[in-house]
Amino acid sequence: MLNIKQLVVKIEGIKAYSDVLRVFRMRLPENSGFSFAPGQFVMLSLPGLVDSNGRKIAKSYSIASSPNEKDVVELCVARYPTGALSEPLFRKKVGDGAIITGPYGMFQMKKPVQKGTIFIAGGTGLAPLMSMLRLLYAEGYEEKLWLFYSVSEPGMFLFKDELLGYSKSNDLQLVASTSSHNSEWQWENGRVTDTFPKYVSKLDVPKELQQFYACGPPIMVADTIKMLEQLGFRKENIHKEQW
C-alpha cells in the first residue's frame, strides 16, 4: 500500500569518506509513521533550494539504513562539482534541516531471500543493498550471502567495518575491489566484471536459480548483466537499480 509522506528531517550525523562522498544520517520527526522496504528511495530537497525558474530542486537517494531503525534514514551521497542538490547538501552541517518525500521504488527483495543470493554494488549503489543486508541480519538471517562491491578508491569503501563484521559474525562472503588500489588495499583489484568470474566455481546455487541484486552506475550495471548472461545466469533473476 502506498504510504508516501513529506517530512522535515534534521541532519544528526555526517560521515565524510572523502570530499565527494558522505553519509548523511537524518532524524525523522517522532511518530512520523514513515516506513519503507529495503531498496526504496526518498526524494530529498533542502529548504529554499530552487532552480532558476523558482522550482523546488529534489533528487532521489536510496535509503541505506534498515527499516527497523525507527525515525532515522541514512543516505550515501556522491557530490557532483555543479550538482544542483549534492553541492548545497555538502555545505550543510549537523543540526540543519532537509525535506524528504517517500518512500518510492520497486527495487525490493523477493522473500524469502534464497541461500547464496548475490549482491553486486558499485559506489553509492551499495546504499539500497546495505539496507537489505542490515534488515536480513537484524532478523537473524543465517544462510550464506555474497557481496561484490567495487569502489573507485580505497577511501570510498562505505560501511567497511560493519561489512567486515558481517563477514565474521554472519555468513557474508565479501569481495571488495577497486581499480585504484594502494599498498594497503587487501582485497581484489579491478571492477566487478574482473572479480566475479573468479568466484563462479565457488557458488553453490545452480546457475538457472541464482538470484542477484545489482545497483550502481548504469554502465557498471549494464556490463555486469552482460557478463552474467555470458556466464550462463538468467537475466530474469537479476534485480537491478541504477543511477
Ligand SMILES: Cc1cc2nc3c(=O)[nH]c(=O)nc-3n(C[C@H](O)[C@H](O)[C@H](O)COP(=O)(O)OP(=O)(O)OC[C@H]3O[C@@H](n4cnc5c(N)ncnc54)[C@H](O)[C@@H]3O)c2cc1C
Ligand atoms: C532511484 C535513484 C536512487 C538514487 N540513489 C542515489 C544515492 O543513494 N546516492 C547518490 O549519490 N545518488 C543517488 N541517485 C542519483 C541522485 O538522484 C542525483 O542524480 C545525483 O546526486 C546528482 O544530483 P545533483 O543535483 O547533485 O547533480 P546534477 O545537477 O543533476 O548534475 C550535476 C552534474 O553532474 C553530472 N552527473 C549527474 N549525475 C551523474 C552521474 N550519476 N554520473 C556522472 N555524472 C553525473 C550531470 O551531468 C551534471 O553535469 C539516485 C538516483 C535514482 C534515480
